[in-house]
Amino acid sequence: xxxxxxxxxxxxxxxxxxxxxxxxxxxxxxxxxxxxxxxxxxxxxxxxxxxxxxxxxxxxxxxxxxxxxxxxxxxxxxxxxxxxxxxxxxxxxxxxxxxxxxxxxxxxxxxxxxxxxxxxxxxxxxxxxxxxxxxxxxxxxxxxxxxxxxxxxxxxxxxxxxxxxxxxxxxxxxxxxxxxxxxxxxxxxxxxxxxxxxxxxxxxxxxxxxxxxxxxxxxxxxxxxxxxxxxxxxxxxxxxxxxxxxxxxxxxxxxxxxxxxxxxxxxxxxxxxxxxxxxxxxxxxxxxxxxxxxxxxxxxxxxxxxxxxxxxxxxxxxxxxxxxxxxxxxxxxxxxxxxxxxxxx
Numbered sequence: 001x002x003x004x005x006x007x008x009x010x011x012x013x014x015x016x017x018x019x020x021x022x023x024x025x026x027x028x029x030x031x032x033x034x035x036x037x038x039x040x041x042x043x044x045x046x047x048x049x050x051x052x053x054x055x056x057x058x059x060x061x062x063x064x065x066x067x068x069x070x071x072x073x074x075x076x077x078x079x080x081x082x083x084x085x086x087x088x089x090x091x092x093x094x095x096x097x098x099x100x101x102x103x104x105x106x107x108x109x110x111x112x113x114x115x116x117x118x119x120x121x122x123x124x125x126x127x128x129x130x131x132x133x134x135x136x137x138x139x140x141x142x143x144x145x146x147x148x149x150x151x152x153x154x155x156x157x158x159x160x161x162x163x164x165x166x167x168x169x170x171x172x173x174x175x176x177x178x179x180x181x182x183x184x185x186x187x188x189x190x191x192x193x194x195x196x197x198x199x200x201x202x203x204x205x206x207x208x209x210x211x212x213x214x215x216x217x218x219x220x221x222x223x224x225x226x227x228x229x230x231x232x233x234x235x236x237x238x239x240x241x242x243x244x245x246x247x248x249x250x251x252x253x254x255x256x257x258x259x260x261x262x263x264x265x266x267x268x269x270x271x272x273x274x275x276x277x278x279x280x281x282x283x284x285x286x287x288x289x290x291x292x293x294x295x296x297x298x299x300x301x302x303x304x305x306x307x308x309x310x311x312x313x314x315x316x317x318x319x320x321x322x323x324x325x326x327x328x329x330x331x332x333x334x335x336x337x338x339x340x341x342x343x344x345x
Contacts, residue, residue, distance in 0.1 A: 001287060003215050006313060007304045008325050015152050016338035019164050023186050027333055029342035031324050033316050038324055040331065043184040043341055046298075052197030053248035054296075055240055057257045059179040060202045062170035065145025065162070070107040070116065079107045081116060081129065082148055082176060084208055085229065090119055090130045094209065101127055114140050148176050150212070150337050165337075174206035174229070180300045180337045181254035199248075201239040204231040205260040205281075215305055220286050225307065230260045231278035237264075240274040240293065249345075251296035255311050258294050259283050265292040286310040287318050297344045301328055301335045316344045 020026045023043075030039040030049060041048075050056075066083040079101065082094040095101050095118075107116040113134035120128040131137050147161045167182035169190070194200060210226020217223050240250055240261070252258040263281040265272050272292040284307060297315050302308035313321040324342065333340045 001220055001318070003218055003220055003305050005318060006220075006306070006309050006322075008322060008329070010304065010329060010335060014329065014332060014335050014339075016334040016336060016340075017153055017155055019183065019338040023168070023184050024189050026184050027340040028184075029324065029328060029333065029340070031316055031320070031342055031344045033320070033344060036320055038327055044189060046189070046343065047192055047196055047198075049343055049345065050193060050196065050198050050251070051249075053243065053246055055199045055201055055243035055248055055250050056193065056298075057201045057203060057236075057240065057250060057252045057261060058167070058169055058182060058185075059254055059256045059260065060167075060169055060171040060204050061175040061179060061206050061256070062173045063147060063166055063175045063178050063207075064173045065141050065147055066176045067146040067148045068109065068116075068140070068144055069146070070109045070144075073106055073108045073115075081107065081127075082209075084126065084176060085174065085206065087128055090128050092122065092126050093129050094125075095127045098125060098127065109140060109144050112140055112144060150177065152336060153338070169202070171202075172204055172206075174204075176209060177207045177212065178337065179205075179207060179254040179256045181257075181298050181341060183338070184341050185253075199239050199243060201236040201243075203236050203257060203260050205229070205256045207256055210282075211256070211307065213307070215307060215310075220310060223284060223307070225282045225284040227280040227282055228256075228259075229278070229280055230263060232260065232264050232274065232276050234276045237274045237276040244271075244273070244293070249295035250293055251298065251343075251345075252294050253298045255297075255299055255302075255308050258291075258297060258311060258315070259285065261293045262291065267292075284310075285314050287314045289314040291315065295345075298341060299344070300337065300339055300341055301325065301333060303336065312344070 026043045028041045028043045068081045080096045084092045105118040116129045208228045215223045263283045266275045
């Protein structure tokens with residue numbers, strides 16, 4: 001398929017700049033893959049579309065204040081680092097502007113005794129940096145770090161985003177972006193869901209920039225996904241496998257949960273099961289694709305021509321997916337990270 005097969009027109013005013021006042025008051029599009037029908041509800045009505053024996057898969061990753069603003073000590077030129085993931089005692093980071101940050105270059109931070117030193121320039125253009133000096137990186141992130149909100153959120157008042165741009169079940173720090181489908185859940189809603197006999201499997205995928213890297217190739221098969229780290233413990237694997245064995249539906253909360261499940265699927269006999277463990281995934285899901293473990297998907301509305309939209313189109317069918325997106329535009333749904341949600345069953 002071509003990248004242009006996943007394009008749609010979106011009025012700028014439908015890009016959500018703020019979250020809803022209450023997490024579960026966002027709108028919920030309900031898409032039935034079998035009947036090709038679309039309904040419109042609110043997210044707090046989600047339990048009406050689940051049934052006893054189902055399993056929701058939640059990504060427990062937590063966004064950290066990975067964006068650091070510093071300067072070159074000699075020139076005082078501004079430098080911005082986006083920390084991605086650790087490499088031993090160093091970190092891989094995106095740097096802006098990066099052209100002059102050669103090996104040995106230093107970045108200082110106002111009011112801090114820590115300095116970042118460029119150890120290597122990677123093939124990707126990213127830098128590997130080491131932090132030296134008095135104090136800890138945790139303290140530097142606490143005092144100087146900023147939540148790396150997506151570039152389409154264009155506002156200055158960002159203090160509340162440190163907690164609002166997290167799921168209520170976020171536990172393990174490591175993402176540069178939130179798994180946004182989970183932003184709609186509240187503790188009360190999760191309690192109601194479990195009371196209905198629906199199990200929760202908690203897995204981990206640290207969201208990196210690869211998830212949002214634009215598809216530049218006209219033929220989408222030529223696109224290469226960046227690596228992201230996932231981890232599944234034995235309890236989560238057992239929960240998912242028990243659900244499948246008992247005839248329940250495995251419903252992934254977010255595209256990150258889908259990619260984790262599909263990356264960790266193993267075939268035993270004629271059946272697919274979820275394995276525990278950890279690894280890095282480059283999995284890129286686009287039509288046509290035979291899903292191994294996922295029966296349902298809860299997700300937000302994604303950018304045109306993005307890998308996220310391609311995954312959704314693989315799950316619900318491209319024609320039906322693009323029809324749903326056009327209807328979401330007509331119905332003035334709110335789009336992207338702080339926008340509304342859809343459930344696909």
